[in-house]
Amino acid sequence: MNEFNERYDTDSVREFTVSDADAGPYALTEGPDGALWFTLVHRGAVARRDPDDGRVTVHPVGDGPTVITAGPDGALWFTEYRAHRIGRLTPEGAYSSFAPRTPEGGPFGITAGPDGALWFTLSSADRVGRVTVDGKVTEYPAPGAFPSALTTGPDGALWCTLNQGNAVGRLTTDGHGTAYPLPTEGAGPVGIAAGPDGALWFTEIGAGRIGRITVDGAVTEYPLPDPAARPHAVTAGPDGALWFTEWGGGRVGRITADGHVSSYPLSRTDCEPHGITAHDGALWCALETGSLARIEVRP
Structure with a gap:
């Protein structure tokens, strides 16, 4: 057990040091026990x-x-990118892991699916996998190159970003895939989340934009004020807006369903914010330099 001190505080943003700078907090989620769980990549x-x-x-x-x-079985599930495995950790600390069928696949994104299983991307192998809570693994071809993040859509399908395919992909639970190309060349989509408006929202790290795609494939893109922001992860907030990390600028951004963008600066422009999630009525993001940031949601 470690204890760390808060180090940065403004009216809207508080940062808490949770590790040394070399540990690399990367992604985070609220656990079944109400705590905040995060990876140290x-x-x-x-x-x-x-x-x-x-x-x-x-x-x-x-x-x-x-x-x-968070998995449907009360455990935390995560990808182990360098070990090429899917990990499972109970709130009490019992750890186990499962090997995908494709070796050296580079698992990256993971989400609880609509079918009671966990779904994950194998970015290096252009595949999408499914693992049941008792460890049975199935894999399907991804609908494009380098599948990255993924989420469950409002239509009961899995939606993923195709980072090197410059597209967003849709995969049914029986493995049928469809790719929707993006209008902007070199967009490099990464993060994706289901929005409160029945659409999927995603980040374009290469183009400095936030994208929105309807379940029938219509794409809208919103340029950010800073073209070099390099937006990375995105999540739905408790306020009906989408929140995202700006890895290139050391900020957390917010976009409303009608495209209005605002942002919150973090303590350093080089703090490398990656994952973001809603927790305890606020937004929390992981800073790879060793902290978690809490951003207050204001009316």
């Missing part, structure tokens, strides 16, 4: 921040834990 660990006293407990796992999500 360079430490080979998953950590828990207590919601009451802020204490951090670190659990060793496989190499390169990356994206994390």
Whole structure:
């Protein structure tokens, strides 16, 4: 168990140091126990921040834990990008992992699917996998190159960004895939989330834009004020807006359903914000330099 001190505070943003700068907090999610769980990508660990006293407990796992999500079985599930495995961790700290069928596939994104299983991307192998809570793995071809993040859509399908295919992909639970090309060349989509408006929202890290795609494939793109912002992850906030990290500018951005953009600066322009999630009525993001940032949602 480790204890760290808060280091940065403004009217809207508070930052909490949760690791040393080399550990690399990368992605985070609210766990079934109401705590905030996050990956330490360079430490080979998953950590828990207590919601009451802020204490951090670190659990060793496989190499390169990356994206994390709460599973339907009351455990935390995450990709181990460098170990090429899917990890599972109970709130009590019991760890296990499962190997995808394709070796060296580079698992990255993961989400709880609409069918009671966990779905994940194998970015290096252009495949999408499914693992049941008891460890049975199935794989399907991705609908394009380098599938990255993925989420469950309002239509009961899995939606993923195709980073090197410059497209957004849709995959049914029986493995049928469709790709929707993006209008902007070199957009490099990464993060994706279901929005409160019945559409999917995604980041274009290469183009400095936020995209929106309807379930029938209509795409709208919104340029950010800073073209070099390099938006990375995105999530739906408790206020009906979408929130995203600006990896290139050290900010957290907010976009409304009608395209109005605002942003919140973090403590350093080089703090490398990656994952973002709603938790306890606020937005939290992981800063790879060793902190978690809490952004207050104001009316």
